Amino acid sequence: MEPGFWKLPFAAVTxxxxxxxxxxxxxxxxxxxxxxLGLGTGVERARSRWVRDDRPTRRPGWWRGAVYALVNLPLSLALGMFFGYLTTLWFYWVAYPVLFWNADLSVGTWGGPTWIGAVALHMAPAPVMLFVGPWLLRQAARLHTGLVRRLLG
Structure with missing residues (x-):
């Protein structure tokens, strides 16, 4: 059962x-x-059990493993870089007031002429991404495990 909207960012499944x-x-x-070479499919099937509800059914043939390897490389790199970047941004947004504690943010920054306005504007995406990010992550994991399910079993 999937946790609710307010609990999803803090749930173990996320x-x-x-x-x-x-x-x-x-x-x-x-x-x-x-x-x-047909040797790495077991690792991917075991990894997919982290987030899948069902169990793998069959062992794939050599050609299914090869197709999976060629499709998985760009997909995994793209998803990993995207969510790695979002994670880094989230920590930057949260740490913005600490990083720029004594800085003069009134000149050349967005958020207005005051320090609190600039900090509020730069921290605003953090709570939004805290609750939107798990839903994006669920779709990304579903896409990747669907690829594993169709090609590797």
Whole structure:
């Protein structure tokens, strides 16, 4: 059962999906040669059990592993870079007041002539992304596990 809107950013399933997407980007370049040889499919099937509700059904053939390796590399890199960048941005947005504590933000920055206006404007995306990010992450994990389900079983 999926947690509600207010609980989803703090639920374990969200963190499992985040770890699944980030490790996919880190492992994809390493697993391409192994998957092309038919050896890396077990690792991907085991990783997909982190976020899937069902169990893998069959062992894939060599050609399915090769197709998966070629499709998985750009998909995993794109998803990993996107969510890695969003994570980095989120921490930047939250830390903005600390990073620019004594800075004069009244000249050349957005948010108005005061320090509090600039900080409020630069911190505004953080709570939005805190609650929108898990929904984007759910769709990304669903896309990737759907690829695993169709090609690797």
């Amino acid at each position: 963190w499992r999906r985040w770890a699944y997407v980030i490790t996919g980007a880190l492992l994809a370049p390493v697993l391409v040669p192994a998957t092309l």
